[in-house]
Amino acid sequence: MNMRSRNLEVKIGNLALANPIMPASGAFGVEMNQAMDFNRLGALVPKSITKYPRGGNPTPRVCEVTSGMINSIGIQSKGIDYYIKEAIPEYAQYPVPLISSISGDTVEEFVEMCQIIGNHPDVDAIELNISCPNLEHDGKAFGMDPDISYDLIKRAKQVTDVPLIAKLTPNVRSIQEIAIACENAGADALTVANTFLAMAIDIHTMKPKIGNIMGGISGPAVKPMIVRMIYQVYQSVDIPIIGCGGVMNPEDAIEMMVAGATAVQVGTASFINPNSMIEIIEGIEAYMIDKEIDDINELIGRFHADGTPNLCV
Numbered sequence: 568m569n570m571r572s573r574n575l576e577v578k579i580g581n582l583a584l585a586n587p588i589m590p591a592s593g594a595f596g597v598e599m600n601q602a603m604d605f606n607r608l609g610a611l612v613p614k615s616i617t618k619y620p621r622g623g624n625p626t627p628r629v630c631e632v633t634s635g636m637i638n639s640i641g642i643q644s645k646g647i648d649y650y651i652k653e654a655i656p657e658y659a660q661y662p663v664p665l666i667s668s669i670s671g672d673t674v675e676e677f678v679e680m681c682q683i684i685g686n687h688p689d690v691d692a693i694e695l696n697i698s699c700p701n702l703e704h705d706g707k708a709f710g711m712d713p714d715i716s717y718d719l720i721k722r723a724k725q726v727t728d729v730p731l732i733a734k735l736t737p738n739v740r741s742i743q744e745i746a747i748a749c750e751n752a753g754a755d756a757l758t759v760a761n762t763f764l765a766m767a768i769d770i771h772t773m774k775p776k777i778g779n780i781m782g783g784i785s786g787p788a789v790k791p792m793i794v795r796m797i798y799q800v801y802q803s804v805d806i807p808i809i810g811c812g813g814v815m816n817p818e819d820a821i822e823m824m825v826a827g828a829t830a831v832q833v834g835t836a837s838f839i840n841p842n843s844m845i846e847i848i849e850g851i852e853a854y855m856i857d858k859e860i861d862d863i864n865e866l867i868g869r870f871h872a873d874g875t876p877n878l879c880v
Contacts, residue, residue, distance in 0.1 A: 576863070579732065579807050584664060584830060587829065587831055589608055589610040589612050589666070589844075590612050590833060590834070592612050592614055592694060595837065597613075603844065610692075611665050612666045612694065612832065613668065616645075617642055618672075618680055619644075619647075626778050628640050628641070628782075630776035632788075634787045639778065639782030642696075647683060664692065665690055666732065667684050668734070669694070669696060674709070681695075682726035682727060685729045692731070693727065694733075695719070695734060697709035698734055698736030721753060724752070724753040733758070734760070736760060738763060743802075743804075750805070754806060756809060758811050758832065759810060759811065760793060760811060760812060762789070765781065786813055787835075789813045790814065797823055801826065801871060810832070811831070811834065814832070820833075827871065851863070
């Protein structure tokens with residue numbers, strides 16, 4: 568076996584990552600530094616923040632289901648002022664890119680937050696959580712409408728120079744349509760995707776297992792659908808894709824990259840094993856050594872390069 572070092576570096580816009588593995592927003596916090604070495608990650612992605620503090624949804628907020636979990640946290644946040652004063656300095660200790668995830672109630676709020684956070688010297692990129700409810704349009708997620716998505720990103724690009732990553736919702740008729748709108752507006756990358764709308768009922772109490780009745784399902788149950796979406800989006804746009812949904816091991820991450828993802832976010836797996844991201848990075852490198860792959864970029868979209876038909880629908 569050839570043990571020479573492998574290149575795991577990937578690029579999201581003009582942002583270079585030492586490797587493609589990062590946490591999914593909402594499944595990571597600075598306290599996890601007690602369980603893992605942040606310096607080994609490709610990027611740090613804290614939970615989405617809002618402009619003002621908010622308490623989140625009623626409890627219970629999480630429940631386990633077959634091959635996954637449902638959560639409805641409600642983007643609990645201490646607000647942008649706390650994030651700037653307290654959270655950013657904590658993450659800035661590590662020589663790893665910080666991707667700030669933001670959520671707004673209106674397009675104007677997104678733009679305002681981008682202007683503030685996107686010009687902070689310790690923030691390297693922004694993930695726009697456009698899969699959150701839009702108070703301007705009857706609670707429909709921003710990312711469910713291509714025109715709204717386009718307008719939001721277009722305006723955000725005018726106030727910051729850091730890469731903007733649009734986090735898409737899978738709860739749409741055509742994720743490609745939204746992806747194209749985001750690319751046309753100037754998005755530097757896309758996160759595919761957020762959780763799928765789901766619910767669970769306790770048949771003994773006849774009550775929902777989630778306080779908000781419905782929530783988002785994540786975990787291994789959703790991975791095949793996310794792989795399909797990455798495949799379709801890769802055929803539709805030319806900007807990098809960050810795969811997110813159901814990655815539990817190195818094989819899952821590699822599968823997403825072969826389908827078209829440049830980088831991969833890990834969420835549910837970290838609740839089971841806080842060190843899962845490090846193990847996934849090590850597993851990817853072991854795979855590359857075994858397959859005699861020198862550069863991880865050779866894996867990105869490999870499924871398409873090997874002559875698979877265009878099935879974009």
